[in-house]
Amino acid sequence: MNFYDQHCHTHLSFDSEESIDNYLALGLEKLTFTEHLDLDNPVNGGHDDIPDFEQAVIWQQEMKEKNDVDLLLGVEVGYVPGQENRLNEILSSYDFDIKLLSCHHNRIYDYMDTKETNAKVESSEQMMDQYVDQLLEAVTHMTDVQIMTHFDYGFRVHDASLETIQERYTEKITEIFQQIIKHEIAFELNSKSIVKYKNLDLYKWAIPLYLSLGGKLFTLGSDAHLASDYMLAFNDLKKLLQQYGVDEVALYEKEQAKMVKLSELSFV
Numbered sequence: 001m002n003f004y005d006q007h008c009h010t011h012l013s014f015d016s017e018e019s020i021d022n023y024l025a026l027g028l029e030k031l032t033f034t035e036h037l038d039l040d041n042p043v044n045g046g047h048d049d050i051p052d053f054e055q056a057v058i059w060q061q062e063m064k065e066k067n068d069v070d071l072l073l074g075v076e077v078g079y080v081p082g083q084e085n086r087l088n089e090i091l092s093s094y095d096f097d098i099k100l101l102s103c104h105h106n107r108i109y110d111y112m113d114t115k116e117t118n119a120k121v122e123s124s125e126q127m128m129d130q131y132v133d134q135l136l137e138a139v140t141h142m143t144d145v146q147i148m149t150h151f152d153y154g155f156r157v158h159d160a161s162l163e164t165i166q167e168r169y170t171e172k173i174t175e176i177f178q179q180i181i182k183h184e185i186a187f188e189l190n191s192k193s194i195v196k197y198k199n200l201d202l203y204k205w206a207i208p209l210y211l212s213l214g215g216k217l218f219t220l221g222s223d224a225h226l227a228s229d230y231m232l233a234f235n236d237l238k239k240l241l242q243q244y245g246v247d248e249v250a251l252y253e254k255e256q257a258k259m260v261k262l263s264e265l266s267f268v
């Protein structure tokens with residue numbers, strides 16, 4: 001089975017310097033890069049970060065000819081309320097295979113900023129409140145996408161316990177899941193969140209919640225910013241889903257989901 005990681009970045013993303021050669025060295029038949037589209041990005045002085053998709057289209061042709069690799073065209077859309085028209089205008093110029101939807105910032109600070117990186121950050125409660133509200137707006141208004149990534153992004157840098165998050169956000173996260181189910185947007189298990197930011201307990205709470213609401217579309221994404229993180233911990237993510245009786249994940253191409261059996265996949 002030609003399974004591929006649906007969340008990867010290269011130097012076309014503002015926060016990655018990874019070369020395509022390092023991904024090609026993995027010897028894959030098919031891959032996708034989901035570069036950051038983040039407008040008014042406070043991490044970059046409020047500039048628009050728009051990936052060079054023309055370059056990605058050139059890579060598609062070159063990789064097919066030189067390496068016999070199918071490169072799918074992906075994007076990770078960072079959403080801030082009020083940006084819909086500008087985002088949709090940029091997105092409409094290309095035929096994407098996979099569009100990821102994220103919330104990274106609110107124009108003033110990134111939700112992973114701390115006092116050390118941005119003096120404008122607020123209290124943990126205010127940041128998490130805003131993040132969750134914004135994610136709900138995102139999945140309500142920016143629905144021409146396939147995957148909601150790292151639902152826990154706005155919790156990553158805070159010390160809040162699972163109990164606190166459950167108490168404060170179960171209602172809103174439930175609404176978020178209801179929206180993605182309604183719009184057939186998949187729920188991503190994000191390796192970076194689970195492995196690097198140790199948010200496994202958040203996923204162990206969220207997976208059964210999503211399932212209880214009727215959710216069926218899961219995806220695996222490493223969020224690699226280095227080729228060495230390609231498919232990071234996918235075997236653990238597979239086992240995690242199987243603990244909840246899930247044995248299918250969605251694989252996207254031309255914005256269409258194909259369901260793939262986890263039991264037929266082997267990850268190292």
Ligand SMILES: [Zn+2]
Nearest residue numbers: 076102149150
């Ligand atoms: Zn992201």
Ligand SMILES: [Zn+2]
Nearest residue numbers: 007009076223
């Ligand atoms: Zn990403």
